[in-house]
Amino acid sequence: MTAAASPPADLRALTGIRGIAAWFVLLYHVRLSAARWLPETVTALLARGYLAVDLFFMLSGFVLWLNYAERLRRGGPGEYPRFIARRIARIWPLHAAMLGVAIAFALLLLALGKPVRESWETLPLHILLIHNWGFTDQLSWNDPSWSISGEFAAYLLFPLLAAAVDWRRFPPWALLLLVTALAGALHHAMTLGGATGLNHDIPHLGIFRALIEFAIGTLLCALWLHWRAGKRSALSIAAALLLLGLVLSRPPETLVAPLLLAALLLAIAISAEWRFNPLAGRAIHYLGLISYSTYLVHFLLFRFFKIAFVDESGAVSPALLALYLLLTLAASIVLFHGLERPAQRALCNIFDRRARRPASVAIAAE
Template sequence: MKAELRALTAVRGIAAWLVVLFHIRLSLPALPAPAAAVIDKGYLAVDFFFLLSGFVIWLSWGERLRIGGLGAAPEFLKRRIARIWPLHLVVLGFGLALALVLLATGREAPHFPLGELPLHALLIQNWGFTGALAWNDPAWSISCELAAYLLFPLLVLAIDWRRAPTPAILAAITALLTLLHMIFTLQGVAAQGDHIPRLGMVRCILEFASGTAVCALWLRWRERWRAPALFSSAAGIAAIGIWIVGLLPETLTVPAAFAALLLALALTSGKAGNPLEGRALHYLGEVSYATYLGHFLLWFAFKLAFVSDARAVAWPLIALYCVLVLASSVALYHGVERPAQRWVNGLSLRRPRPFRAPGSGSAHG
């Protein structure tokens, strides 16, 4: 197992909180225009998650699956399921409790369609089976991640980034993200976060695959990191600037910018003076999956309990909600996510050998 890149863990925590703020943006009091603009685009953090996921999975499992072949795939999938599924089921159970409370008190629960619950429990809700987000909205991306995990062993066996020349890897990233842009454009979609039930899967798969190629570049350049880090940082910032001024569309520039910035962050991880290496930010990243998966339904329940006008929530209540999100993230991480992960990872996928009494060997032995 490769050593952790702490800066990437920290950025994951920051990205998760951008998603939190995005989901409560319509309830926030007035903000300065730049801050409001950033929060309005908080859904783009999911694109960074997909790229980061491909990077980390390639780093952790690419070599193991290449050596073990498809025979190593069950262990890989078991460990990925251990990572995403138990916490998802617990949070979905909280959503079911909310739905039952609403129905028991005579209120409608249109966001909790009981007929779709099995799809959500199996994490296949965003595989083309539903036409709208429901239950725990952020879990759509986890549904797509599960599909990416199922495809990943085939990707490893089909492509060995180690043998590809650097220009070919850069061309592959460009081609994947250009294809993503073309698909969105052909569908008449200008924003990455639109039409998630229809386009979320392709968004995940192509960015996940791009993330694996970004990891290949990091593995190639990590020892002579300064020039590549400077170039990728400049490229990412330039792409963001081009998008902000409206010269190129979001669906083309933002994934490319995030890929470049992911490479820069990885190359500078662990270097002296990196502000993302601090303990607090790192811990925020460690509990970020619980933050990401738990905040949406917590906000739903919070509004039921404390909010009379969802479009005018005072700062003290916003602060209280954020404290509850952080506290619940810590509780879910230590009380559910990690213990369940250890338990599932400890399960053996090997069939036990049949018991043979002494002297009962084969007649041909």
């Protein structure tokens, strides 16, 4: 492939790393139940699993900039509703389904006379996907959906960013400075909120993580496009980001982690078109395709799993953990093929018909 060739719309390695990240989040949520028999080093590693969400935000910014930035600029304001409609079709149906499961479970608990931790007053915010815009004080219903709320905010602002600026016009060194500045801005926002880690006070600070890291992802895409165009300085930029992260490998995490994740994502993108890339393999790629289902189903499923199979100690044996992982994989496959993808196609077709445009048969995988 020549340097001048058009970039692919889908980098399989990015889809693959999204699948790995989703399972990293899952293991973060179950680690304490398995802490009795997991090695301390493994438990300590899994305790950082929340950082996979920060990688999700950057991945989303990268993929959307690659696929939609130029399209939005060419289409003008008329393209904005179509873009938002497709984003809603991508994230809302499965979110609504999982929210429905959580509501049914809460109603069952009420019928049995048991306490319910969920806040009914916040339910409309969850339905509208704005529940993690600083309006609430705690996570509830399906806890991982907080990041989907942040993603939705980024989607609403993305067309404005694409219309306002074209990162391709910036030299690599300027893009690097902007990445560093945004990481510094996130660190400042988290510090003002009293945070020492990126998972601190998610209901109030999570929105800053989502928006700033999404923007970093768009910059990383521009750096990658420079690299593909023959400006190999992007390689040295990735190394510089990694070195900066290593130099600052002691606290604060709120500054180090975004820079390290940015370096990781850029390195994965640069190597994405290499032959025999393990992240692009069929199995890993498939985990990436179903990762949204994995991400939204695993938390509620583990809650139900503990009620059915785990005693009051909360400890999960290796055999029970294996069973839960298999159930999560099976549920992810069923939800992806039976709900997530069909609902996305159906909504896109409805939106296309209302816009009097031909229905698109291609569904974006991001």
